[in-house]
Amino acid sequence: MSSPSLQTRQRFTRYAWWILAYTLGVIVFGAWVRISGSGAGCGSHWPMCNGQVVPRSPTAKTIVEFTHRLTSGALGPLVLAELVWAWRAVGRRQAIGRLTSLLVVLVTIEGLIGRSLVVQELVADNASVKRAVVVGLHLGNTLLLTGVATACAWLGLGGVWPKFTTSFVGRRWLIVALAGTALVSMLGAVTALGDTLFPVRSAVGAPLLEHLEHDLSPSAHFLVRLRVIHPVLAALSALVMLRVAHVWGNANVRSWLGSLLALLVYGQLALGVLNILLGAPGSAQLLHLLLAQLVWVVLVVMFLDGCSESLASNAQERVQIESAAAGPADSLSVETEAAADDEARVLEIGDSIDLHGFAPRDVLDVVGSYLEAAHAKGLVEVRLIHGRGTGFQRARVQELLRLHPLVERFSDAPPTRGGWGATLAWLRSDSDAERRHAP
Numbered sequence: 001m002s003s004p005s006l007q008t009r010q011r012f013t014r015y016a017w018w019i020l021a022y023t024l025g026v027i028v029f030g031a032w033v034r035i036s037g038s039g040a041g042c043g044s045h046w047p048m049c050n051g052q053v054v055p056r057s058p059t060a061k062t063i064v065e066f067t068h069r070l071t072s073g074a075l076g077p078l079v080l081a082e083l084v085w086a087w088r089a090v091g092r093r094q095a096i097g098r099l100t101s102l103l104v105v106l107v108t109i110e111g112l113i114g115r116s117l118v119v120q121e122l123v124a125d126n127a128s129v130k131r132a133v134v135v136g137l138h139l140g141n142t143l144l145l146t147g148v149a150t151a152c153a154w155l156g157l158g159g160v161w162p163k164f165t166t167s168f169v170g171r172r173w174l175i176v177a178l179a180g181t182a183l184v185s186m187l188g189a190v191t192a193l194g195d196t197l198f199p200v201r202s203a204v205g206a207p208l209l210e211h212l213e214h215d216l217s218p219s220a221h222f223l224v225r226l227r228v229i230h231p232v233l234a235a236l237s238a239l240v241m242l243r244v245a246h247v248w249g250n251a252n253v254r255s256w257l258g259s260l261l262a263l264l265v266y267g268q269l270a271l272g273v274l275n276i277l278l279g280a281p282g283s284a285q286l287l288h289l290l291l292a293q294l295v296w297v298v299l300v301v302m303f304l305d306g307c308s309e310s311l312a313s314n315a316q317e318r319v320q321i322e323s324a325a326a327g328p329a330d331s332l333s334v335e336t337e338a339a340a341d342d343e344a345r346v347l348e349i350g351d352s353i354d355l356h357g358f359a360p361r362d363v364l365d366v367v368g369s370y371l372e373a374a375h376a377k378g379l380v381e382v383r384l385i386h387g388r389g390t391g392f393q394r395a396r397v398q399e400l401l402r403l404h405p406l407v408e409r410f411s412d413a414p415p416t417r418g419g420w421g422a423t424l425a426w427l428r429s430d431s432d433a434e435r436r437h438a439p
Contacts, residue, residue: 009156012085016153019078023149024293026072027142031289033068034196035282039123041065046118047073072114079103082152090391099152106145113138127197127223132190139189143182143296150300168306170247177244178299180237184230185292191230192289194223195280234272241265241295248302257302264295349373352383355393363393364400375406375427383413388421401425 033039041061042049049055049066058066083100091097113134117123122131198221216228242265249258271288278284347353353370355363367384374382384401386393401410406427413422 008089012082012089013153013156015085016082016149016156019082020146020149020153020297022078023075023146024290026068026075027146027293028286028290029068029071031192031286032282033064034193035285036064037061037124037196038064038068039117040121042069042118044119044121046115072111075107076104076111079107079149086152094392096152096155099148099155103145103148103152106141106148109141110138110145113141125197127194127221129222132193132223135193136186136190139186140182143185146293146296147300150297151304154301154304164307170244171306173240173244173247174299174303174306177237177241178303180233180240181292181296181299184234184237185296187226187230187233188288188292190223191226192280192285194221194226195275195285198224200227200275200279231272231276235269238265238269241299244299244302248306257298257305261295261298261302264291264298267291268295349377349379351379351381352385354385355397356385356387360393364396367397367400368404371404371406371425371427380427382425382427383417383422384425385418385422388419391420394420394423398423 033041038061041059041063042055042065043051045051047069049058049062049069055062055066079100083097083104086092086094086096086100092101117131117134117138120130122128122134216225242262245258245262245265247258248261249255268288268291271284271291275281275284275288347366347370349370351374353366355366358366363386370384371382384397386397388394398410401407401423408426408428410423410425412420413424417424
């Protein structure tokens, strides 16, 4: 299968990000269905609305619920289109093909959970434990859905699936932040349900201890008692995420992700306090949910980006470089894992390197070493010949170039110099490279 064109990849990436944005809109609108008490607007019928395809003389709550069903139902065909696009462009066995397949599965599960809420009448004023559990699981699947949608947009048609076993600075903190955010978000969905069923009294002008005594009273409903647990866990999770933002900002090329995460976390904390003070108004709940989803998206991007950036930072760990007889920076003596028992292979450092003679697992090592040597020799433009094939090797090489501190920019070679089978890279000057390495 031929590699998709640059224009096709760009269009797919824009479509994938649009799918993510649309999904977030559907999630927020679903919260409005709960807040407005419109969950039973179509009765216990599904997919029909009050036994009709299109409700006649609908009430306001019926309109809200029916509109939510239309918008959430439209997500299915939209992600199916994304799957077909990915399969036709790169094949179903590539990373993006598998991701879009998983996305379709998660959207289907999301619809089935929504159906169970309606059919089992776990809507409106239902305050059962069963509804709380289903709502929590619903939000958990939603997080998986938005996470996979984010990965589809981040990966695109030409991306390389990162190795999650590789390490990078702040990896453990980031994993804890992801797990904590998922737990707090699921608990927050149940807490928000309690705020809707048992309206919160405004804390303005009222003693805090009085509120705590009311919420923690043994006679209080379990959904009311969760109001105390959720803010505490949310504050602890926020501290972890701020730690992640700090570590990320000091150690990663895209430090702006850390700044964005910190900004979203502070916004969440402010909205949480506002919800407590004003008695959880609907508008504040919706914004709180949206920011929570954006925090999750940023954390997922940071994790994917961190694992991917390790490709560039670890690419040279398994390569031994020695000066050859031709003099410093004129050639490389490269010993790779694929040829550990053989003599080291000597590469002349020119403005082009052919990667066909290397095992796929050694290519990134060789490219990283070659870029270092080419930069030391003073070369400004180099050509990497990786071949056309399925586009997998090209994607791996270009992903490393995107993250490598010595590379200023890169592009596919023109037809006269290899076309899709080669990539041109322009190297930074010494001063630019030093600034990129600087913390």
